[in-house]
Amino acid sequence: xxxxxxxxxxxxxxxxxxxxxxxxxxxxxxxxxxxxxxxxxxxxxxxxxxxxxxxxxxxxxxxxxxxxxxxxxxxxxxxxxxxxxxxxxxxxxxxxxxxxxxxxxxxxxxxxxxxxxxxxxxxxxxxxxxxxxxxxxxxxxx
Amino acid sequence: xxxxxxxxxxxxxxxxxxxxxxxxxxxxxxxxxxxxxxxxxxxxxxxxxxxxxxxxxxxxxxxxxxxxxxxxxxxxxxxxxxxxxxxxxxxxxxxxxxxxxxxxxxxxxxxxxxxxxxxxxxxxxxxxxxxxxxxxxxxxxxxxx
Ligand code: HEM
Ligand code: HEM
Numbered sequence: 340x341x342x343x344x345x346x347x348x349x350x351x352x353x354x355x356x357x358x359x360x361x362x363x364x365x366x367x368x369x370x371x372x373x374x375x376x377x378x379x380x381x382x383x384x385x386x387x388x389x390x391x392x393x394x395x396x397x398x399x400x401x402x403x404x405x406x407x408x409x410x411x412x413x414x415x416x417x418x419x420x421x422x423x424x425x426x427x428x429x430x431x432x433x434x435x436x437x438x439x440x441x442x443x444x445x446x447x448x449x450x451x452x453x454x455x456x457x458x459x460x461x462x463x464x465x466x467x468x469x470x471x472x473x474x475x476x477x478x479x480x481x
Numbered sequence: 482x483x484x485x486x487x488x489x490x491x492x493x494x495x496x497x498x499x500x501x502x503x504x505x506x507x508x509x510x511x512x513x514x515x516x517x518x519x520x521x522x523x524x525x526x527x528x529x530x531x532x533x534x535x536x537x538x539x540x541x542x543x544x545x546x547x548x549x550x551x552x553x554x555x556x557x558x559x560x561x562x563x564x565x566x567x568x569x570x571x572x573x574x575x576x577x578x579x580x581x582x583x584x585x586x587x588x589x590x591x592x593x594x595x596x597x598x599x600x601x602x603x604x605x606x607x608x609x610x611x612x613x614x615x616x617x618x619x620x621x622x623x624x625x626x
Contacts, residue, residue, distance in 0.1 A: 340549055340620055348618045355537075356607045363604035366577070370584060370596035388532065396540065 340403050343420050347399030350428070351392050358387030382438035390453075391431050398424055398460055405467040415463055423459035426452045482546055485563050489542025492571055496534025499578075503527045522582035533603075534574050541566075541610055548617040558616055566609030573602030 340348075361377070361384045368374045402420050407413060430452035437445030482490075503523050510520045545563060550556035557563065577599035583592045 340618065342620070345618050345620065349615065352611050352614060352618070356604075356611045359607040360604050363600040366581070366600035366603075367597050369581075370593040370600070393536070 341414065341417075343417055343424070344399040344403035347395050347402070347420075347424055350424075351395035351399065354387050354391030354395060354431075358384055358391055361387065379439050383435040386431065386434045386438070390427070390434070394427060395424070398427070401460070401464055405464060406469055406471050408467065415467060419459050419463040423456045423463065426456035426459065430456065483557060485557060485560060485567070486542045486546035488567060489538055489545060492567075493535050493539040493542060496530050496538060496574075500527060500530035500535060503530060519586060522585040526578045526582055529574065530578060534571075538570065541570075541614070544614055544617070548614065549619055551617055558613055562609055562613045566606055566613055569602045569609060570606035573599050573604075573606050577603060 361380050364374060364377045365381065365384065368377050398420065402414060402417075405414075408415055430449045433445055433449040433452065437449065504527055507520050507523055507527065510518055545557055551558040576595060580592050580595040580599060584596060
């Protein structure tokens with residue numbers, strides 16, 4: 340597994356446990372009425388799960404496993420995926436922060452960052468979405 | 482496909498069917514235009530059956546199957562952790578799906594503490610998943626026997 344995928348998949352696992360733990364605290368709060376402030380974290384929970392867990396995982400697995408570009412196993416320049424991931428982490432940070440302390444420009448900033456991340460990852464994956472080319476084996480005993 | 486992965490993936494399909502059943506029940510109940518629809522309490526159950534029971538469990542099952550193997554001796558790492566994750570994951574989500582809506586339908590202190598236990602089980606499950614998969618997210622591939 341390449342370095343980028345290791346980073347991205349590990350980040351996604353961390354989002355899963357941290358975001359899930361926030362969900363667990365919300366559930367306890369819902370049942371017995373403790374820690375009501377945790378409800379400010381509801382939107383953070385949703386985005387940590389849908390963006391932090393699922394999107395980071397998808398970026399990491401895509402870079403690892405999509406068809407390679409040449410016989411040496413070249414996956415394409417890694418700077419596009421690193422930028423996609425950097426933009427995604429920045430968008431998430433803004434979203435999590437804004438869902439705890441709302442500020443008006445947050446949505447515009449986070450959605451622009453996320454839009455750029457989407458363009459970068461699509462740009463990277465596009466040429467790799469191709470049929471696997473398997474060279475026929477040379478005939479052995481003709 | 483390893484036994485562990487088959488359990489995760491088959492159970493994920495069970496949750497997919499359950500999620501659709503809940504969704505169908507919620508949508509059909511709207512036909513009667515009730516003043517207050519008791520099935521509205523199932524919305525959160527529906528989302529988590531779909532996103533946790535189906536999507537997340539399917540991903541974990543496929544990861545157990547296809548991530549780089551841990552070592553020659555233990556290709557899938559410590560399988561006890563994986564089974565602990567499987568048990569807490571489904572017990573937690575199953576219990577929660579029953580008792581979370583009961584907070585609205587028939588609250589009692591038993592229900593409240595059952596929700597707290599479900600939350601603990603669910604969170605424990607995710608930490609087990611992390612422990613199980615973390616060492617398999619790595620560069621070098623050791624071939625399984
Ligand atoms: C340990 C596991 C989890 C726990 C304990 C948990 C708990 C919660 C709680 C308490 C809420 C708020 C419910 C309310 O408004 O009354 C919630 C909402 C939500 N969670 Fe989770 N969650 C978990 C995992 C996940 C995962 C893995 C995903 C997605 C991949 C997810 C997606 C959502 C969504 C989409 C909502 C919004 C639901 C709505 O608006 O009806 N959750 N969660
Ligand atoms: C950077 C881009 C994004 C921005 C700025 C954004 C912003 C928001 C905001 C402001 C809300 C309302 C929160 C509330 O009512 O408390 C929301 C809700 C939601 N978002 Fe996002 N979001 C983004 C990306 C995403 C993505 C990629 C997904 C799914 C994969 C997603 C899924 C959801 C869901 C399911 C809700 C409903 C929450 C609820 O039930 O209250 N969001 N988002």
